[in-house]
Amino acid sequence: MGNKKFVEAITSRDEDFARWYTDVCIKAELMDYSEAKGFIIYRPYGYALWENMQSFLDKEFKKTGHQNVYMPLVIPESLFLKEAEHVEGFAPETAIITIGGNEELQERLIIRPTSEVLFCNHYQKIISSHRDLPKKYNQWCSVVRWEKTTRPFLRGSEFLWQEGHTAHATEAEARKEAFDILDIYNRLGKEFLAIPFILGQKTDKEKFAGAVDTFSVEALMHDGKALQSGTTHYLGTGFAKAFNINFQDKDGELKPVHQTSWGVSTRLIGAVIMVHGDDSGLVLPPYLAPIQVNIIPVMQHVAGVLEKAQAIKLMLEEKNIRVSIDDSDKTPGWKFSESEMKGIPLRLEIGPRDVQNNQCVLVKRLNREKSVVNLDELVDMIPNILREIHETMYQKALDNVQLNTKETNDYNEFKQIISKNQGYVKMMWCGKRSCEDKVKEETQATSRCMPLKPEKIGEKCPVCGDEAKHLVYYAKAY
């Protein structure tokens, strides 16, 4: 890497967003490519982001009565073929084991692209009475979907995720589950990632293969493209019928269960990079950040400096703040750049004079705001500063969504706006697949979702002139 500064080494965000993105992924040491195309290595700093998201979500899932399980990595082909729509959606992207223990397998094994059929097959065995319901299971694992064009975190042949699979006695209860989880995803965005999501329902064209209804949280990236960041599905009784998952209800009748499934993935790491990052690298929201305060001693060879840095670290760690000290032999300037590249929310500089004056310098990653802080006040201040940074980041991202959400009742205007790549465009829709297809063909924009809170900005579908049924958020998307 020589002596070049980190900041010189990455592409400018507005010059080439795609290259900026992969530069950040690599330079912030989030990931590396592996020898198998489309399969990435999650390096410690990138994996720590995922671990922190896991810890937020796992707590919420358990609090709401979900239990973790682990289903097999593989699905026998005959099992995979049981639910027709589901197969149609996933079969083209599967990876298949044909050899095991040096022998050709009698039945091919699909590496799970998602595990609906495995859960269904298990539920069929363990559910027989209303007493067995609801079943609210979740699993943390990786899945494989064969992809031709791949991008770190956003689209890969393997990714890490959680997949929830639940079975309920009634439609109402299952639908509530799909909404409750969407709310947890939304809070993950708001409280943890500082990302404002649009919550909505997918059109039939965009919904999950095998679902009755799909709901999603959508985020807007800095380049004006949208990113589907999490989905929940009300599956109805389709899987239950294909897999014979019936229960004897209180009224004595045998009924199929109503199911949901839902998931978020390491894609969210991509969202964090593209919503908050800048030309100096990552900018991490404080609650997500694996390191919240990076202490950089200045003139660290002078007696007392490193000792004081250590003392500050211990003080902060007692308050559960995640702290590191960079006492390597790099120059302070290099360390500053590296700390910025890694998006650490606060940099704390301390040199000999600071030690004398019982103070340090705090620099916010977000806006490089500097302040001199008395060391006696530091420990009480930091949690507040981190909260403020979180709120500022969320507000900034929200402002960006609002600034880049347009609405129109004119299809030509729609095309013009979309061509500028500036975020969401709201437009009414008749509900016909043909209009949705036309929009996609002519503009590359896809319907992101129909917002959960119904909005109405016109009477007609601007594409065909028929009566409008829904408002749709359109955008070009990852």
Add this chain to the structure above:
Amino acid sequence: MGNKKFVEAITSRDEDFARWYTDVCIKAELMDYSEAKGFIIYRPYGYALWENMQSFLDKEFKKTGHQNVYMPLVIPESLFLKEAEHVEGFAPETAIITIGGNEELQERLIIRPTSEVLFCNHYQKIISSHRDLPKKYNQWCSVVRWEKTTRPFLRGSEFLWQEGHTAHATEAEARKEAFDILDIYNRLGKEFLAIPFILGQKTDKEKFAGAVDTFSVEALMHDGKALQSGTTHYLGTGFAKAFNINFQDKDGELKPVHQTSWGVSTRLIGAVIMVHGDDSGLVLPPYLAPIQVNIIPVMQHVAGVLEKAQAIKLMLEEKNIRVSIDDSDKTPGWKFSESEMKGIPLRLEIGPRDVQNNQCVLVKRLNREKSVVNLDELVDMIPNILREIHETMYQKALDNVQLNTKETNDYNEFKQIISKNQGYVKMMWCGKRSCEDKVKEETQATSRCMPLKPEKIGEKCPVCGDEAKHLVYYAKAY
């Protein structure tokens, strides 16, 4: 399941240990079989055991400077073939993806049976200077090894584990790492699973494919068979040379790194079952137990009973004790059996008269010891009781090891003892593979390990009469 009692439904442990084992796995709802042979479903209660072990280990790993990463699920065949000994050991058990996205792959992809080669390939890229060392990485994942005969948790085509992979500047440092981790595994046994391990070094015959030295923790099951419960390997520089992982040392010289790898798996769940379980089912050590106290209301329809049960639950949860209430419509007797089958360390019974008298009945799973406890004293007592149970369980398991460890300098006596299936037999060994092979052929016993604290009970190898070099623990093993 009808009205049959749980306890009637399982095989007696001394009648048919193998059947007893699978009965417990199924009846305690730890796992279920899947449609793919050798791949099991980890049900919530079984997965919770693994989560708790993870949480113990992950904390220890991080405290000692290890970082979690995630490597790809697949290894391109050419990469897999780079280290010869390693290939020889693992190639026969691999599962291979040959089709992806409906197309035959140009290069076949091996599902990781273990990830040494993936870590090595990555280390080669990111290590160039002594400043980059040590690298201490760990990952939590599942691996696939094709097995013909499988048993839940003990041997399966897929299992969950952690695999640590580290790179160091010197042999001494790498060897220390292998020992430090062995110590963490040992403490997991002693402090968490209430399992006493024998720590030792594997013979060349039994060591890991590609290792210079393998160390293991061995446990003794109730049926007298041993279970290898965790291993750490000093890999030397063999992988480094095959993968070109060199660093410039402080002296300016280019040197290969010294590596280690180490892992424990869901096999440990099997160990817990077979060390502690009895004819009523699981017996869980308290710190591992997902539920530590199971409150069973008696005559729960009487006003005040369920309310008091709830109040006790909250009180205990405030002290971080894991509590459940069984307020289902089953009979108390059924609930007692179920609580025993699941091995919950403490059952807390509370009925109308107890409520009146401000008391409850506590029953220990371990020995069914009953006591009447004043509710005002309960919260302070429980942590002590749990600790006592843990210590009693550990001591009981340790007594069992001591009772079932014999030693001899006579090979005929060795054969006699081994034929009784009663645990370890210590015997001196000359160090020759031929003697080890002979013992295995003639007795089915394998060398478990050479204990870390050298012992000497004779001068000659009782098999060949040559000079003895090591003491070996032999046993039949899983």
